[in-house]
Amino acid sequence: MQIASTNLCAVNSKYDGFIQREHLSEVLDFENQRKLIDFAWGSEMISENTCLKSFKMKEHQEISFPIPVSKQNIRILKEISECRLSSRHTWEIEASKICDSTFEDFNLSSLVVHNLQLPEEMKVTAKCTKLVLYDGKKCFIHNLSSCWIGGKFGTATLQLPVEGGHEGGSLNVQYGGRKKRLESHKSSDAVFYLSAFFDSCEHFIEPVLQGYKLVLVYDLLWTNVKTGIPKDFPVFLGAIKKIKESLEPWLRNQLLKSKMENENGENPKEELETPTTTSEIHRDSSEVKNHLEKRQDSVIAERTLTENVFFFVLQESYDEQILSFELLRGQDRVFADLLLNCDFLDVHLAMASQSSSTNINGKAEVLEVTRVIDSDDVTRNLSIQLKWEKNVVGLIKSDQERKVSNEKSEKDIVMFVIPKSGKINLPCGVLLIWPKHHSVQMYCRYGFHSFLIRMSKSLTSLAKWKDHTRTEAIGDLSQLISYCCAEPRKVWTKS
Known part of the structure; x- marks a missing residue:
């Protein structure tokens, strides 16, 4: 099966998701990232201030x-x-x-981070x-x-x-x-x-x-790098900067979520140690009802979830049985490492195939993913359908294709590279990304059973958790309960 090529320039840019996708496609041209980073810096330091x-x-x-x-x-x-x-x-x-x-x-780290314009999350x-x-x-x-x-x-x-x-x-x-x-x-x-x-x-x-x-x-x-250090580090930093600019709403919402959690002043540890009794719940049932309604309002609509999922087609061919982050090659590995070091993203590998329900003129307009591989190289069951014209960003360029595109005039450079035939064969390997604050609800809606198994395994080691791990788990459980309250029919019919 083959996928029809898409010209991103023709997409209506008034929608935030499309604007993000157009900007993201520019990240695939690694050479342009060199211009975004200052590669060296020097300055005097007054002795009295040292x-x-x-x-x-x-x-x-x-x-x-x-x-x-x-x-x-x-x-x-x-x-x-x-x-x-x-x-x-x-x-x-x-x-x-x-x-x-x-x-x-005497610590030079903060000065170096500031003057080399390194990302704030870099330790x-x-x-x-x-x-x-x-x-x-x-x-x-x-x-x-x-x-x-x-x-x-x-x-x-x-x-x-x-x-x-x-x-x-x-x-x-x-x-x-x-x-x-x-x-x-x-x-x-x-x-x-x-x-x-x-x-x-x-x-x-x-x-x-x-x-x-x-x-x-x-x-x-x-010290907190999640992958190996890329050989061309300035390009790597430039690409991270471009990704943040393209996905600024995702980053802003992640920061807002963290800020709200801190302002709530909830102590997850105390909640675990002093659970609310049944009599206390009955004494103030209206408060419980309001709390549950508030939680249900926080459940993200399915359309919003899918519109905030993007995928990149891998350059190399891979066997589905051995697909993993560790075995990625060439520019696929470089680009995956780049995405994995963006703290506000959840990144997965998958094999995309034609959806059996959609086939227009012999071309797949809808792609289907039935399982994904997370950043720990753990396979998880997650079934989702994505639209080529809304969710695809592009094909990761090989070294040779990047050289060819750089030789063209600026007006001739396309937003992303497609094979000479103008089509991509299915099934194909893809890198999936979505905002990290959507992850629990993504799994609840598209991989509920897999998510329950993961949560049950985590709860068995509760006594060994550190405070931040307990906090994350309680947040996941809270979102899980919210989804169950908001979508009971889907919970019981799909799991």
Whole structure:
């Protein structure tokens, strides 16, 4: 069976769902995301506003190195450091040899997050790896970054003030044909200079023409990342930014829901420990009735649910029996990792097939999904029908197709790529997304039995839960009860 191609440009954009879908299709062109992210940044830091006043070495604790570092102490640092084999003018000291007290009250993470425009939900840690001293009229082309470590996406350098300052030694960073030159010699005898860049960049340091350049080098680690760190991190961040712009109503509603839950001041733990008795319910039955009516009003209409589901057709072909996030290949894997790191989205894999009830002129206008695979690679029964012209975003581009589209003029670039035949063969693998705050009701309406099984398994481990897990489970149960009250016929006829 084949799917008819659709031109998103022709869709009426007055509906929010369609506007979101048009914008989402632009995310599939990864190359354009490079322009959305600043790949390197640098700025002076006034010494008086910095809590780093001195440092010590573990094996030479009798010696203190006040900041600004004197020329005499620079000579001592040369004696106790290791000279790089590639250059007689570069000395390094591993961070493990520096006293831990040096970094206790000094945290660069918030500055890096703000100035590199990283998403707020990213939890970033700046881990010091070494102290580097530059001295000599030679261009130093070497990698400031340390060896690969999990969660690492960039490098930061903190230049320390040195007596007499220095001339030259600018950091040059290049990414995707763009270049930045970060000068740090002005007032280098009195101020700190902080810079940061992504690991996807190339970099080198210009010759130090006079004096000494002393820097602490930090690894930037994404500690709550859900997938591996993409090789082209700026493109990845640009795409996340585009997704947030496209799905802003989803993000806004998720934040509003969290805010309302916090304002309600309900303590789920207390509710579990002190349940309402039958007599108390009868004493104020009107309050219970009002509460249930309020819960029923919160049940989302089926049309609203389906209009807020979008899917992307996978580029590669996969066997339905072994389809999983772990086994995705090429750009499919890149795009899935991108979606999985958007906290306000629920992301699933599925095989889409022709709906037996709809077949117009040999083309499938309605697609059917009978089971999905969640982000934990667990298969769940969820049966839903989606319309090609309303729910499809596009086909994930292969590397070759992205190169071809970039060579075309802007007016010739289509919103998404379709095969040469203009049609897509069914069944095909798809990535499904919907707003996370719709997830419970999606499962209640389209996978009720599967949802009940998942809830029962969760409740068996109730004693082992942490507070936030208990809170989430109580929220899920609340929505489950609301759905049962609002749609009793569907509950009892489908489960």
